[in-house]
Amino acid sequence: MAGRRPGTFRKAARTPLGIASGILLALILLLAIIAPALWTSQANAIDVLNMQQGPSAKHLLGTNLLGQDILYRILVAARLSIGLALAATAIGVACGLVLGTAPVIVGHRAGRVITAAVNVAVAFPALLLALFFAVIFGVGARGALLAIGFALAPSFARLVRTLSASVAGLDYIAAARIAGVSRFRLLTRHVLPNIGETLIVNATIAAGDALLSFAGLSFLGLGVQAPSYDWGQLLSDGLQGIYTRPAAALAPGVAVVVAGLAFNLFGEALAVGLGSGTGLPNTVRLGRLRSALAERSAKAAAAAAEDQHPSSGTGSADSVLSVSGLRVEFPGGVRPVRGVSFTLGRGEALGVVGESGSGKSLTALAVARLLESPAHVTATRLELLGRDLLGAEAPLGEQAGPAGRGLRWRASCCYPRHWGRRAAGVPGASRMSDRELRRFLGVHAGLVFQDPMTSFNPVKRVGIQLAEVAAEHHGLTRPQAAARAVERLRAVRIAYPERRARQFPHELSGGMRQRAMIGMAVMGEPALVIADEPTTALDVTVQRQVLRLLKSIQAGTDGSRGDMGLLFISHDITVVGQVCDRVLVMYAGRIVESLPTDGLAAHARHPYTRALLAAVPSMETPRELPLAVIPGRPADPANLPAGCAFAARCPFADATCEQSDPPLVADEAGREVACWHTDRVLAGVPATVTTTVDPASAAPTAALSAPLADTAANREQA
Numbered sequence: 146m147a148g149r150r151p152g153t154f155r156k157a158a159r160t161p162l163g164i165a166s167g168i169l170l171a172l173i174l175l176l177a178i179i180a181p182a183l184w185t186s187q188a189n190a191i192d193v194l195n196m197q198q199g200p201s202a203k204h205l206l207g208t209n210l211l212g213q214d215i216l217y218r219i220l221v222a223a224r225l226s227i228g229l230a231l232a233a234t235a236i237g238v239a240c241g242l243v244l245g246t247a248p249v250i251v252g253h254r255a256g257r258v259i260t261a262a263v264n265v266a267v268a269f270p271a272l273l274l275a276l277f278f279a280v281i282f283g284v285g286a287r288g289a290l291l292a293i294g295f296a297l298a299p300s301f302a303r304l305v306r307t308l309s310a311s312v313a314g315l316d317y318i319a320a321a322r323i324a325g326v327s328r329f330r331l332l333t334r335h336v337l338p339n340i341g342e343t344l345i346v347n348a349t350i351a352a353g354d355a356l357l358s359f360a361g362l363s364f365l366g367l368g369v370q371a372p373s374y375d376w377g378q379l380l381s382d383g384l385q386g387i388y389t390r391p392a393a394a395l396a397p398g399v400a401v402v403v404a405g406l407a408f409n410l411f412g413e414a415l416a417v418g419l420g421s422g423t424g425l426p427n428t429v430r431l432g433r434l435r436s437a438l439a440e441r442s443a444k445a446a447a448a449a450a451e452d453q454h455p456s457s458g459t460g461s462a463d464s465v466l467s468v469s470g471l472r473v474e475f476p477g478g479v480r481p482v483r484g485v486s487f488t489l490g491r492g493e494a495l496g497v498v499g500e501s502g503s504g505k506s507l508t509a510l511a512v513a514r515l516l517e518s519p520a521h522v523t524a525t526r527l528e529l530l531g532r533d534l535l536g537a538e539a540p541l542g543e544q545a546g547p548a549g550r551g552l553r554w555r556a557s558c559c560y561p562r563h564w565g566r567r568a569a570g571v572p573g574a575s576r577m578s579d580r581e582l583r584r585f586l587g588v589h590a591g592l593v594f595q596d597p598m599t600s601f602n603p604v605k606r607v608g609i610q611l612a613e614v615a616a617e618h619h620g621l622t623r624p625q626a627a628a629r630a631v632e633r634l635r636a637v638r639i640a641y642p643e644r645r646a647r648q649f650p651h652e653l654s655g656g657m658r659q660r661a662m663i664g665m666a667v668m669g670e671p672a673l674v675i676a677d678e679p680t681t682a683l684d685v686t687v688q689r690q691v692l693r694l695l696k697s698i699q700a701g702t703d704g705s706r707g708d709m710g711l712l713f714i715s716h717d718i719t720v721v722g723q724v725c726d727r728v729l730v731m732y733a734g735r736i737v738e739s740l741p742t743d744g745l746a747a748h749a750r751h752p753y754t755r756a757l758l759a760a761v762p763s764m765e766t767p768r769e770l771p772l773a774v775i776p777g778r779p780a781d782p783a784n785l786p787a788g789c790a791f792a793a794r795c796p797f798a799d800a801t802c803e804q805s806d807p808p809l810v811a812d813e814a815g816r817e818v819a820c821w822h823t824d825r826v827l828a829g830v831p832a833t834v835t836t837t838v839d840p841a842s843a844a845p846t847a848a849l850s851a852p853l854a855d856t857a858a859n860r861e862q863a
């Protein structure tokens with residue numbers, strides 16, 4: 146919804162259903178425009194010799210009481226019927242917009258009254274409201290128009306309110322608020338443009354309903370009055386002779402149904418098309434998968450090379466999560482995750498660090514099976530508690546895996562709805578259906594996102610949202626789930642949990658929301674919790690509290706089982722050092738180093754890891770010198786070099802680095818690094834041959850090439 150790219154709306158209509166219903170709708174609208182100009186005289190012509198006749202060659206659908214041709218009248222009535230339906234929908238949308246957005250503009254108290262009134266109005270069936278308003282506004286086309294328009298308003302008001310609430314909590318709205326943007330401007334510039342598409346889809350569907358409602362009112366004699374006529378009135382006229390001339394009644398009925406269906410189906414097609422691309426919080430904007438088989442086979446060779454990194458991805462009986470050869474690709478040759486492998490043991494906290502764009506979040510989302518098309522996720526192994534999460538398709542015939550790994554199977558999945566539908570191919574893994582997989586992940590995995598505001602539904606109370614998880618995945622009754630939600634809020638050290646459970650997300654502070662999010666993630670004591678930069682949005686004090694909380698839950702010092710695996714994603718290597726037992730350093734979609742956090746500064750051998758450590762200022766960092774930064778920019782996942790992706794920014798890089806990507810090699814202590822020059826890195830001897838390092842970044846480069854500064858922080862880490 147928010148931030149949808151231009152053109153997506155048009156693309157949504159390009160489904161088979163969208164095309165068919167679009168053509169039908171266009172024909173009906175064209176008919177409504179041209180029919181009165183072409184056939185009004187024939188429709189109004191009175192033929193006293195042929196009154197109340199059945200279908201004949203001259204009058205294909207017969208004639209009415211005055212001998213007027215029913216077919217021509219149905220064609221001509223299209224304009225009034227459809228015009229009134231569209232006008233009523235416009236009134237409904239306009240009133241809905243006013244009522245739905247009023248609470249934002251008029252302030253809290255008046256806003257609550259309006260919201261309550263809208264909620265009461267929504268409880269009444271729209272047709273009942275239309276009849277009520279029809280009596281108030283009087284008989285006739287204008288009265289019916291206002292009646293149906295106002296009857297539609299409450300549901301649009303509710304929709305606008307819900308949609309506005311869902312975008313109102315987003316970061317950019319908060320930023321605009323802080324910048325002093327007025328409420329009205331906030332609404333017109335930031336909120337409404339982001340809910341426009343959904344409103345249009347709903348308005349299209351509502352136009353079909355309005356058409357039926359008009360036919361109903363006219364049929365009851367409350368709508369269009371003679372000498373004007375619409376389909377409802379023709380239906381009413383035709384019904385008088387239903388037994389002798391059924392065509393006169395059936396034909397206007399068919400016209401109403403066909404036109405109503407065209408609106409509804411077109412709206413549905415738009416909704417399905419647009420809905421498939423809308424997202425999860427913190428997720429990736431999705432478009433269309435364009436991967437052709439030829440492209441796939443061309444990439445296979447490069448993939449094979451990347452997957453040869455031995456890494457820690459062999460899996461073990463005691464591992465919570467086993468990932469091997471995980472890659473994520475987007476159309477256009479974008480390869481943000483390239484053959485990532487790791488295992489996460491029970492009770493282990495594994496950190497993933499790297500600069501922005503290194504592929505950390507996509508790795509987490511792929512593991513949690515949250516990536517949708519056009520993201521193309523493949524892996525040779527993706528198992529949680531030994532169960533295959535990916536579902537596997539037939540092998541692509543690649544048997545050229547790394548020596549000792551034996552036959553290599555390539556599991557592939559693009560759409561969540563395909564989960565489990567593929568034949569199981571990963572040895573030892575059992576296949577799950579879609580439902581089983583959802584349930585399995587719901588019970589055994591929890592997620593904590595960077596911004597809990599976008600992860601919580603803004604219009605639902607916190608307790609209800611937590612309870613939903615328990616009710617859905619743990620089979621608890623409502624009261625049990627509610628009690629569990631309160632208990633979890635207490636466990637994550639939220640004061641007055643009963644009261645907080647009854648509040649909406651926006652009523653909690655940032656730190657509280659994040660703790661509530663953690664509470665939600667651990668509702669069922671999952672085996673795996675993925676925390677994607679959970680403290681980035683928090684101040685340092687709250688950050689410490691949240692980190693401690695996560696650590697205590699993971700280690701079991703808070704009374705929980707203590708065997709939870711924590712996959713902790715951060716761009717801050719010192720935070721990872723505090724929370725995790727082991728760290729994976731990611732660069733350009735690959736793991737370039739894997740080592741224990743204990744003695745991180747002393748043992749880091751990859752220039753990138755050392756650069757990340759050097760970039761952390763400490764109390765002893767000389768204030769007169771500029772802070773060390775990593776020169777240049779992160780590699781573009783759509784345009785990766787043939788050799789080491791870090792070479793262009795690395796002072797140790799030489800021709801070898803530019804030509805070939807170093808494999809991830811384990812030392813005798815089990816630490817893994819992907820660098821051709823670890824000895825020189827440890828000795829702090831930069832390359833003699835200058836590479837393509839950005840000359841503008843020469844000064845910081847010196848900081849990289851020097852051995853890691855002997856600062857207090859580094860000593861502490863060492």
Ligand SMILES: Nc1ncnc2c1ncn2[C@@H]1O[C@H](COP(=O)(O)OP(=O)(O)OP(=O)(O)O)[C@@H](O)[C@H]1O
Nearest residue numbers: 429430475479481500501502503504505506507782
């Ligand atoms: N839908 C998409 N289409 C194309 N490229 C994408 C898409 N989503 C993400 N990417 C690219 O994938 C790369 C990795 O993204 P990811 O979100 O995993 O990075 P990250 O390391 O988590 O960064 P951050 O710390 O900023 O969250 C980025 O370069 C990003 O531009």
